[in-house]
Amino acid sequence: MSLDATWVVDWMRESARVLAENRAELGALDREIGDGDHGENMDRGFAAVLAGLETISADASPGGVLQKVAMTLISTIGGAAGPLYGTGLLKASDAAGTETQLDGASIVALLRAVRDGIVLRGKAEVGEKTMVDAWTPAVDAASAAESAGESPGGILRAAAEAASAGAEATEPLIARKGRASYLGERAIGHRDPGAQSTALLLQAAADAARNA
Amino acid sequence: MSLDATWVVDWMRESARVLAENRAELGALDREIGDGDHGENMDRGFAAVLAGLETISADASPGGVLQKVAMTLISTIGGAAGPLYGTGLLKASDAAGTETQLDGASIVALLRAVRDGIVLRGKAEVGEKTMVDAWTPAVDAASAAESAGESPGGILRAAAEAASAGAEATEPLIARKGRASYLGERAIGHRDPGAQSTALLLQAAADAARNA
Amino acid sequence: MKKLINDARAVVDETLGGLAAAHSDILSVSFEPRYVARRGAPIAGKVALVSGGGSGHEPLHVGFVGRGMLDAAVPGAIFASPTPDLVFAATRAVDGGAGVLYLVKNYTGDVLNFETAADFAAGAGIRVESVLINDDVAVEDSSFTAGRRGIAGAVLVEKIAGAAAERGDDLDSVAAIARRVNASMRSMGVGLRAGVVPYSGEPSFTLDDEHIEFGIGIHGEPGRAVIPLEPADAIVDRLVTAITGDLPFVAGDRVLLLVNGLGGTPLSELYIVFRRAAQSLVERGLAVTRSLVGSFATSLEMQGVSITLLRLDDELLELWDAPVHTAALRWGC
């Protein structure tokens, strides 16, 4: 079984939907330990992505769609999340190359490329209370699921679950990167907004692969 | 029976006390239909008067004391009330002249001079919701009491009662002078702060003549 | 009450202390008697401009002392007109022999106190002229009120009359220019949330979250009505309609547009207001020839804005553009 460009398009549509739905919640998380704009930033970026999907050509590859999405995010999100998600998806686009069908191993490579792109730009390590704390367990879980012979859908569901757990696990942490790092101990008890948006994005990826 | 400079001094001391006590209340009245500073202005002015009384010479006449008080008020109250009360008391000082003892007729003349001084400066007529609405009935009541043969103390008590009623009677009025005039109908239901401070001042005058 | 102050009664003196420390090149502060004078005053042969009024409206008037504007400002207690002895002291300090012009916002207290000061000055042989500033169209100018209030338009009168004095006009001429500016301008404001008077700790008025005071005064005095909060453009249109209809301003007029914050309004909102005001004036055929945006005549930390429109002619324009160097307004030098 494999996923094609339609999955990427569905993933982005679903992402736009859930980010709009969770705009206020992400904003509230960011207000607690940041500057309150994360929900607005993500919603603005994915609304632009959604608009851009209208004009995607029918024969676009998964990598082609991802590149367009990445460029849109870079030029619409702003803040820290824009370059981070943008670079991540750009790297994912590179990883997907010109393939038209993504098998399990390609899916894992794609997720790993996102994570590595984010780390490349943001230099955050695991445990520093950023979106990396959702991406890294997600990549690990995806890799394990693939090794265990799961389908692409199963791999994405494993990634989504791990990202969600990873986001939750940022709550007791002290932040070392981003705006929340200024809080010291006062960050404890609050979930990282970027880790939470990552969990939403990966849940959207799994939901878009519902039947795969 | 008559009143001397000691009465004027006691009147001013008592005024300083009750104005300090009613600072917040006068401020609240002025906040409703003015700019909220009347309590502060009166308290500042009479605190300065109180300090000035320390250095009054033992042989000062009532008119002399009133002149010093008037000058102090003019140079410390500011706002509308400063020149109005100041001019009023300056005229009262003129009315008292060099007399050392004020009989009933002199007391009435003194009160009338205050009222006339205020009207001269402020041009307010009765019914325009200003301190004139307390002074005018006070002067009329004092005059009537004097005609009826009342003592100076009795005259001042009559004036105080009428001023108090006059202040209360400003509540249903629309203002035509001062800051409250901008309110139109919205001034209805609020007591004029200057009329209220006049009522306090005349009550202080009566209290200072408690035994006369 | 949350304020960066020490003692409610020391607010005015300590503000002046900071002003003196920050702007010693422009002005000096006398604390006893209390007034602010232009550095170098008196200037022999120059008409001296003196203004003042209650404090709490900073930078008005103290921030407008300096070259090309005021020779002295006399700040009273918060919202209370200064007393005549202080105005007189300032008058004596800055009179350069060519007479003194009082610029007085039309409030009973200011009028009476400056009147008395003018009497003192006359007694001391100083020639004084007074010009009343009453630009606020919120208030009906009728025998049923104390007359129109003076609000942010004071800044324009001070700037332009100051320039006239600086170029050497005599007292009558400077007074005539000041009266011309006053007669050629109209203002009106709205209040969203009151400032808190330091000595009472209470807001000067209260409004719920859905209402604004249309026609607010700079002491928090009420205006025409409490109306529902609307989008900025709708509010601006109401203000512009009231202002332009009053003079009236007509198509072809060149105007100066001042959008003035009342103390607690962020600059971004002032520009949003300016944007619509300028649009709406252009729609009416007026030419917005000069602009000023900022918080110049405030009411403590009140949230709100006022709009002032001045009809310009060549002379007023030239005087407006003339160099000015004060704490709050500076150009050309």
Place this chain on the structure above:
Amino acid sequence: MKKLINDARAVVDETLGGLAAAHSDILSVSFEPRYVARRGAPIAGKVALVSGGGSGHEPLHVGFVGRGMLDAAVPGAIFASPTPDLVFAATRAVDGGAGVLYLVKNYTGDVLNFETAADFAAGAGIRVESVLINDDVAVEDSSFTAGRRGIAGAVLVEKIAGAAAERGDDLDSVAAIARRVNASMRSMGVGLRAGVVPYSGEPSFTLDDEHIEFGIGIHGEPGRAVIPLEPADAIVDRLVTAITGDLPFVAGDRVLLLVNGLGGTPLSELYIVFRRAAQSLVERGLAVTRSLVGSFATSLEMQGVSITLLRLDDELLELWDAPVHTAALRWGC
């Protein structure tokens, strides 16, 4: 939420619309792509200065575009760094062939977005240098944080580097001056009440009536601690101690003292703060050689203040005094 706005999402564009209408002599606004450029840019042979960052801090940076300061400012959404394509568009619009200097406040978002823009510019053959501004001593500069934040000191860097570019310094020299200013200055602020972010309608933090945030950031980010509200002088002393101890500033230093309002603080309070800050610097033997008081780097209508201290040398002083003509800062012309 009570604001003079029309649509929460239109706040930035409409603010710029007002800015363009009010200051067409100084600047022009491009809406699509969105940036503000100095009128007359590009200026051939002059190093161009570009800054930017999230909106909501007005007049920073858009109010500092003009002669002797920025060639372009790129405002992002409220509190969100602008995207690289916009910074790149502004870069292309103002590059006069002598290279472009990016002045970037140290926030992860700004750093990353300007970094990408610099890559784009390199690709287009435009030489770009970047200088990070990180004056806020509230935040520890350690490997455990994203590093010190850039706050009101940005105004000083923009003014002084702008003057260096104006006198014809080359890119490396202007960058060196900007770095010198940044290295010679320290800032810190306190917040009393948060601004309300238009799109959420929520205050960016909440504090009860008895507490303040000591070391507040200009996005309402927390600082060192929530402490009880104290008299202004005590708060100022805390800030001055933190700031002077950090560089450190020592007796004999000539300094520029900037007291910056955070948006909703009345000018009178800024002067009260200035008064004590100047006193306390003098007590430490410092010479307050230049002063600036006003709301320059704000956080919507936040109530609070920041203090910035810059150690001056003859060259910085000369560049500070050089003519500047922008919407929010003007002298010498």
